[in-house]
Amino acid sequence: MKLTVTTHEGYAAVRPVGRLTASGAPRLKQEVQKLIESGQPRIVVDLAETEFIDSSGLGALIGGLKAARVAEGDLRLASATEPVKSVLKLTSLDRVLKDYPTAEAAFGNE
């Protein structure tokens, strides 16, 4: 899995490319932590190029959500692919986290 981080007006985007699984999850968590520590707790995880996510990957998302909210920011998801959407549904995590159509839209209304 590759991980790219970009900063935008009012938020930062983290983009996991490939399979987000147990081996990539710690790196995602670290990147989110780094962004928060650098003063950007408004984070979008852009899933447009994430082919697959397992429960460890979801765990990293929840860990990031916790860290972001404690820092008075938020962590949001955008452009999930079909396989990722089905995992969100299977674990019912879609009851908690919304999947925005694009990274720009995630914090668009604020």
Next chain:
Amino acid sequence: MSRRLILIRILAVLVVLLGVNYITWRWLESINWEAWWIAVPLIVAETYSLIDTILFSTTMWRAKEREGPKSEPQGTVDVFIATYNEPVEMVMETARAAKRIAYPHETWILDDGDRAEMAAAARSAGLGYITRTADWQDKPRHAKAGNLNNALFETEGEFLLILDADQIPDPLILHRTLGYFADDPQVALVQTPQWFINVNEADPLGSQAPLFYGPIQQGKDGWNAAFFCGSNAVLRRESLMQLGIVGYVRDVEDSTQRTLRAAEKLLGREARRNQSVPELHLELRELRQEVTRARADISQAEPIAEVTYRLRAKIDAASRRLVDNDLATMADDLAAIESLPIQRDAELGTLVVNDVALDALATRELSPLGAVKSVAALLDALRVDRPEEAQPIQPLATISVTEDMATAMQLHGMGWRSVYHHEVLARGLAPEDLQTMLKQRLRWAQGTMQVFLRDNPLAKKGLSGGQRLMYFGTMWSYLSGFAALVYLAAPIIYLTLGILPVTAWSVDFFARFIPYFLMNQLLFLVVARGIRTWRGQQYSLALFPVWIKACTSSFANVVFKKPLSFVVTRKDGRSAEGLPLREVWPQLTAIVLLVIAFVIGIVRVLVGAGDGTGTLVNTVWVGYDLAALSIIVQAIFYKGPAAYAEEPKGVT
């Protein structure tokens, strides 16, 4: 189907038919209502035992003897050795053996004791070492489940082999078990037996559980309900993490709904109470409407994180306005009466607010500021991060002191499968003295009853009928302490007072009871297939005070929130001085009473006051009780295998 299984099924049907026949007759025809105070407890205890027999027969109905996995071993593996306070050398012996496991893997020592010495030993042996992260500070630690959950987020293998600190693994343990996961992608757990090496043939503490790690687990396996027993098991990480995620979502849903309901009520009350302050009243009413809207949004399936984020923003803004407003009013008032904590700055001509003093005012119960603050605090719970827990995601269940059974049941509830592999692949140490053994049994029983009360398998969604019965069966068997009390009391009462719990010890009675009893023994014999089960039978009666205490303390824990003190089983063979008489006084009392009753019974027959048949039946009964309880006397004097090894040979 094997011939053995056919035989088991025939016997099972017979024993259940004979049992139902006997118990029905007992209920309808033979209760001695004049002595209802012992007659009714006895028939209830007998009914309990029949249900136990039916559950046992159900367990054996589909006994599954597996021949091993078909697929080659595959996948990445972490080996976890969980320790808390065991001697460093003991842990290292296990860890070195774990490192020698032939299949490629990483070995980790999970040291919940956070010992520098343990860390150094792990490092010098080239092993991984994990302790709790800073997140756990001042949070519930959840014992072994917490230790494993912490390690799950520090490692990344697809499979986890879990070992207790004393369980020395066979080098082939992974080769023999990993294939099951490839055979079936829905398999979450492969459990192997626990076998103890520090136990001699006599096994006075009844540590080996050959009936459980054998026919019973194979029976449960047949219903896809093989139990997870905490050690010597391989688990699929994905299944555990999924459990953690689903649990997290459920917890967030519950706690959000609860918090919103509470906030709605609180805001409504505060709005009513502050009708005299129009601005505050209006603000509180609007906030209350926002909360009501949030609740509606959530029930219309809008993602919770969205709703709570929006609501939080609104409440933060409102409380900022309120605080400003309130501050200003209060400041004005206070200034007007020229009282501290407000002073006019001489140079700037503005008000200076003493924040500390104001805070103190604000926390006063009746101030409007207090209302706002308590709402804000309540809404902290809306952060969807489980602030009260160290980890928002807890893969291994934390609802019980025995995390293993609860976890497996939740996995089964989600449709995962489990496997019991009947081959000893790790050898460990059993408790070496009576006290330690009693504590261990108590903990197992308490854990089981906690699950029974918190997450009852009969009501749990997702379990099949067979799985429900397999979990319920184990829980049911822990109620046996109450039945044991009756089985001990009934013959004592008859022999000393001559009071019959049944109408008569007649031909009618024996014709129904004896076939049922014998068939029961025969089924047991066939199931056990030469395994020695007498020790287990003895302890199931002799530990009646433990089973009763487990039931009452778990009930107090679950219903009245009374803490159970968690005890880690000690396995290093050190025992306290003196004989442990205090721990087993109920059993010793029972032995004395049984002997006295026996003597009185004989005397009563000799002087012509007692009935011959009744006395014979009851003395046999007393004999059985005494034979079972005698194990406690043996156990009191047991000094562990070391004591026998030290005895010089040839000395008598």
